[in-house]
Amino acid sequence: DTGVSQDPRHKITKRGQNVTFRCDPISEHNRLYWYRQTLGQGPEFLTYFQNEAQLEKSRLLSDRFSAERPKGSFSTLEIQRTEQGDSAMYLCASSFLTGDSYNEQFFGPGTRLTVL
Amino acid sequence: GEDVEQSLFLSVREGDSSVINCTYTDSSSTYLYWYKQEPGAGLQLLTYIFSNMDMKQDQRLTVLLNKKDKHLSLRIADTQTGDSAIYFCAESGSNTGKLIFGQGTTLQVKP
Numbered sequence: 001d002t003g004v005s006q007d008p009r010h011k012i013t014k015r016g017q018n019v020t021f022r023c024d025p026i027s028e029h030n031r032l033y034w035y036r037q038t039l040g041q042g043p044e045f046l047t048y049f050q051n052e053a054q055l056e057k058s059r060l061l062s063d064r065f066s067a068e069r070p071k072g073s074f075s076t077l078e079i080q081r082t083e084q085g086d087s088a089m090y091l092c093a094s095s096f097l098t099g100d101s102y103n104e105q106f107f108g109p110g111t112r113l114t115v116l
Numbered sequence: 117g118e119d120v121e122q123s124l125f126l127s128v129r130e131g132d133s134s135v136i137n138c139t140y141t142d143s144s145s146t147y148l149y150w151y152k153q154e155p156g157a158g159l160q161l162l163t164y165i166f167s168n169m170d171m172k173q174d175q176r177l178t179v180l181l182n183k184k185d186k187h188l189s190l191r192i193a194d195t196q197t198g199d200s201a202i203y204f205c206a207e208s209g210s211n212t213g214k215l216i217f218g219q220g221t222t223l224q225v226k227p
Contacts, residue, residue, distance in 0.1 A: 004158070031213060042120070042204050042217030043159070056212050091159070095213065102147055102166075103213035107159040 004108035006092050012114045013082055020078045021111045025094030032075050033105060034067055035091040036060065043091055049075060050097065082115045089113075118142045120207055122218035129226050134195045136221045138188040138205035145207040148181065149215065150190045153202045162190070162203075192223075200225045 005024045013019050025032050030051050035043035046065070047057045051072040061067075064082075069075040079086055089112050093105035119141045128134045140148070149164045165172045165179045165188070172179045178191040188205055202222050206215040 033214065035215075040219070042206075042219050043215070045214040045216070048212060048214060056214065093159075097213070102164070103208060104161055104164070105213070105215060106161075107151075109156075109158045 004092055004094050004106050006090075006108040006111050008111055009109060010112045010114075012116065014116050015084060016081055018078065018080045019082060019113065020076055021090055021092075021113075023075045023077070023092030023094075023108060025073070025075070025092070026096075026106055027073075029094035029096045029106075030072070031095045031097050031103070031105075032069055033093040033095075034075070034077055035093065037089040037091055037110070038087075046077075079113075082113075084115045087113055087115045118207070118216045120205060120216050120218040122203075122205060122221045124219065125222045125224070127224040127226065128195050130195060130197055132195055134190075134192040134199070134223055134225075136190045136192075136203050136205075136223065138190075138218055140186050140188065140205070140207045140216075140218075142207055142216070143183075143186065147208050148179075148188050149206045149208065150177075150179065151204045151206060151217075153204065153220070159204070195223075195225050197225045197227055199223060 007022045033048040034046040037043040049069040064080045067077045089110040091110045092108045095105045150162045151159045176193045180189045202220040206217045
């Protein structure tokens with residue numbers, strides 16, 4: 001297994017366009033997380049899935065954002081009608097939930113979005 | 117609400133020890149983590165500590181936790197130029213496992 005992968009690595013789009021990012025987690029990881037990181041800040045939690053169920057969404061996730069994990073494997077994050085404020089690095093992480101609350105998350109390299 | 121704060125910048129000379137500090141607010145945090153981020157690379161977990169521990173040592177890394185003051189520190193012994201990166205502390209207390217990150221400390225190691 002090569003770890004968490006994300007595609008594309010970079011995306012430049014014009015304001016108002018829709019974009020979709022993909023995350024492939026480590027196989028057999030049952031949890032998948034999306035975070036957003038802006039310059040000079042730490043990652044901020046957006047949403048997470050346990051298997052195919054989306055269990056929590058941050059208030060940061062406006063109704064222009066939607067995420068899916070249809071078969072409990074890869075996930076997509078779509079942003080509709082992008083705004084310049086959406087420019088950020090979008091990070092995906094996966095983990096395997098055990099009985100303990102220890103939850104080591106493995107991060108992908110991120111998708112850098114630039115909205116012009 | 118949940119909040120994690122770190123100092124923004126630390127500069128040390130190669131061979132010295134580095135100490136990166138972090139404070140957090142969520143007293144229910146069960147695990148606290150230190151992540152490293154290098155340019156162009158993903159976040160890498162360096163170490164973690166369970167909330168009922170005071171200290172954890174892992175090779176050149178020492179984590180100290182003062183739960184009463186909600187203060188966490190990461191000490192890197194014999195700091196090398198390859199340790200130059202941004203270091204994030206993060207807490208996780210809820211069943212969701214979501215991580216709450218600080219804003220990161222940029223460590224600059226001068227030869």
